Amino acid sequence: MRYLKPFLLIAVISVFLGFGPKGKTFTKGISPGDLAPEIQLQGVDLSKDKYVLLQFWAAYDGESRKQNALLNNKISQSELDNLQIISISFDEKKSVFEQAVKADKLNASNQFNIETGKTSEIYKNYRLKNGFGNLLINPDGIIVARNLSPDQVIRMLTTKGA
Numbered sequence: 164m165r166y167l168k169p170f171l172l173i174a175v176i177s178v179f180l181g182f183g184p185k186g187k188t189f190t191k192g193i194s195p196g197d198l199a200p201e202i203q204l205q206g207v208d209l210s211k212d213k214y215v216l217l218q219f220w221a222a223y224d225g226e227s228r229k230q231n232a233l234l235n236n237k238i239s240q241s242e243l244d245n246l247q248i249i250s251i252s253f254d255e256k257k258s259v260f261e262q263a264v265k266a267d268k269l270n271a272s273n274q275f276n277i278e279t280g281k282t283s284e285i286y287k288n289y290r291l292k293n294g295f296g297n298l299l300i301n302p303d304g305i306i307v308a309r310n311l312s313p314d315q316v317i318r319m320l321t322t323k324g325a
Contacts, residue, residue: 219289222259246320
């Protein structure tokens with residue numbers, strides 16, 4: 164009887180330690196805390212030591228196009244060296260995409276066009292039927308935030324020391 168209390172204490176501690184964060188698995192999804200669905204784009208080499216801002220847009224969607232231009236232009240002026248921007252357009256006509264990139268004075272090296280538009284895997288995996296936006300993804304592939312303004316992105320990455 165005198166060893167029962169220490170034994171129970173050790174048993175309870177062992178149970179709690181077994182449920183700890185080691186080996187934590189993340190669910191793939193599109194919400195903060197989820198593991199971002201994989202993206203395969205020709206010519207894209209995602210850096211493993213940087214945050215990634217995925218911006219989804221289309222020239223036919225005026226608000227997403229405006230947000231894409233604002234994000235790309237303002238963030239490029241901030242000189243964040245811990246961020247990689249990937250902007251993905253779902254315009255089905257490449258010429259429309261190219262004209263929008265040129266007119267909005269965007270860096271073409273981080274602008275990508277998915278000509279299959281709404282039927283593409285990326286569109287489906289990121290559930291974009293409810294509208295375009297952006298996701299901030301940490302170097303481990305975990306979504307940190309959604310639909311940030313340029314100022315919010317800059318503030319998050321400079322105050323965290325990310």
